[in-house]
Amino acid sequence: MTVPRNPAIPPDEVAISLFQAEHQPLLRAILDHSTEGLAVVDAKGRQLYINDVARRILGLGLTDSNPESWSARYGVFYPDTRTPCPSERLPMYRALQGEESPEEDLFVRNASHPEGRHFRAKARPVRDNQGVLLGATLSLRDTHDQRQAEAGQRQTEQRFQLLVESAQEGLWAVDADNRTTYVNRYLVEMLGYTVEEMMDKTLFDFINEEDHVITREYMEERLEGRSAVLKDFRLVRKDGTSIWTLISNTPLHDESGRYIGAMAMVTDITLRREAEEQVRQLNTELERRIAERTAQLEFSNRELEAFAYSVAHDLRAPLRGISTFTLVLLEDYADTLDATGMDYVQRIRASAHRMGELIDCILSLSRVNRIALVETDVNLSELAHSVSDQLQHGQLQRTVHFRIQDGLVDRGDAQLLRLVLENLMGNAWKFTRDRSVAEIEFGARPGEGTGRVYFVRDNGAGFNMDYQQKLFGVFQRLHTQQEFEGHGVGLATVQRVIHRHKGRIWGEGQVGQGATFSFTLHELADAPPASL
Structure with missing residues (x-):
């Protein structure tokens, strides 16, 4: 609404006339349409008017309290939200003293605003043409959401800063001219500088001269928008010594896509290099x-x-x-x-x-x-059948049940692997001779890795496990010559053959309950050497 006035009357006189009773309806109409919170008091501090925006900001409307109790009445604090703001420091109070107060950030908490709200206030005195104080006007602006957003941003920045500064990796930012714009504490300690000493210096001030060429190549990749990882890269400390680092860097671009610099993570791998x-x-x-x-x-x-x-x-x-x-x-x-x-x-x-x-x-x-090892695909099942036939033909009067698993094929020397089966199955034949029905089995089971464990099992005399360390020794026997004939070199021969095939062999038994001899092929990268 426009205030009608005589063109001959100066602008200051219009402001003065607004404090006259006949003009107050016009004053209220103007204030009610304002987007800011507005209030007017006379020279004695009596509140003449407050608009709806100001009520929402302060949580209270007009009050008949005297100016000295304004702060307590409205619940006004400094921006720290804890320290009460004295009434004499309020912008409106100061304006009534004739002071043109600057904008003040304040906080209000009362029954209408139990959680409180931030706002900004500015007051100015109003005088007539003779300089007599007529009162004061107050403008308020709600800054709560803005302050909350700024506080959240500051908290995020503080967390990020804390994270960056406490990181156990060096962080390094440079601009488009490769000048340092940021380094964290870990990096400056790594290189022996202070933050101030590194700022504005270029990368080449900290890079070993021998690596300048490859550094320029990586810079070209960065300009093209590609990230890079520099392995075994040398940086120079302040004292002139070099350290080995692993650097992972990423180019930075502005909103228009223009290259503005890079951020790098630097890991000191000197100790790792020395250990390697x-x-x-x-x-x-x-x-x-x-x-x-x-x-x-x-x-x-x-x-x-x-x-x-x-x-x-x-x-x-x-x-x-x-x-x-x-x-x-x-x-x-x-x-x-x-x-x-x-x-x-x-x-x-x-x-x-x-x-x-x-x-x-x-x-x-x-x-x-001394025999040269000639490896081919050997059908161990067929070899076992051949050995069993040979044993049975030698003593047709014996009753022996052979169980031989079919389809067992592996790489190895056929002649030597037959020697293994002849000795193991021959021992099973010999040590089961006192059984009315002998049981001899040859088969395989899955090993711990991808290979197999082959075994020869019998129900014969067995042996005492306390003496198993003597099984594969030359001329070492667990039975007397009178009990079972033999020379004590069969199992030693078997062990040599298995070792030549990069495998292991071991025996398990129980006296009177039989024995099982197991072996692997091509299991060990470095099999123990065969010895006499």
Whole structure:
């Protein structure tokens, strides 16, 4: 609404006339259409008018309280929401003192606003043409939502800042000219600078000179909008020493898509690099020692094999002499020898014969390592059937039930794997001879990995597990010669063959309850070397 006035009357006189009673309806109409909260008081502080916007902001309308109690009456606090604002510091009160107060941020909390609201207030004194104070006007603006949003943003920024500053990674921001715009605490400690020393410096001030070329290449990728990860990248500390880092950087763009810089995360991997280098050195040293040890073992094995072969052949001559002369004794002097003498000669001949068999076993055992390994697909089931037929044909009078799993095929040397089955199934045949019905089984079960565990099981004499460590030793036997014949090299031979096939072998048994021998093939990366 426009206030009618005489063009000859100055503008100040219009403001003065609004405090006259006849003009107050016009004043209220103007204030009611305002988008701000407005209030008017006279020179004595009596409230003449307050519009609806001001009521909503303050929570209360007109009051007949004196100016000294305004703050308590409306519940006005400073922006910290805890400290009451004295009435004499209120903008309206100060305006009544003739002061042109600046805008003030305040907070009101009362029965209408139990949670409180933020607002901004500004008051100004109104005087007549002679300078006499007529009263004051107050304008209010609701800033609660704005303050809440700003507080939320500040809280988010504080959390982000806390997160960034407490991160155990270096954070580094640069502008489009590669000048530092931000670094966190961890990065400056990593490089030995202060924040002030790093600000505005370019990346090249902190990069090893040898890496400047590759750095420019990464910068070109950043300009094209591509992120990059720089592995094993060297940065230079303030003291001139270099550290190895892993840097992951991402380009930054403004709303129009223009490149404005980059943000990078920097990880110090110096200790990791040193540890990796130590591991490499240890591996190199270990490989050297293993190679030396392997060469020594191979040399020792060759020497032992040569010694065994030589000894075995050299022993044959005296054994032949013993056998020949004892035979002559039996043939030419039988009538002169009494029963005791004949028994002695027979014992000598039996011992010589057994010695010959042991020599053959030693030679056979040493040949296992000398035979070239020729690997093919071997049908172990067919080999087991062949061995079982061979055993049964040797003693047709025995009742033995063979259970052989079909379809067991694996990689290996057919000749050596047959030797394994001949020894294991031969032992099962031997140690079940006292059973009226013998049970011998060959099969496989899933192993811990992707391979199989093969086994030969019987219901024979078994063995005491307390002595299982003696099973695969040369000439080590768990039964006497009188109980079960043998030379004590069969299982040692089997173990050598299995080791040459990168596998393991072990036995389980119980006295009188039978035994099970299990083995794997191609399971171990480094099988133990076979020894004599």
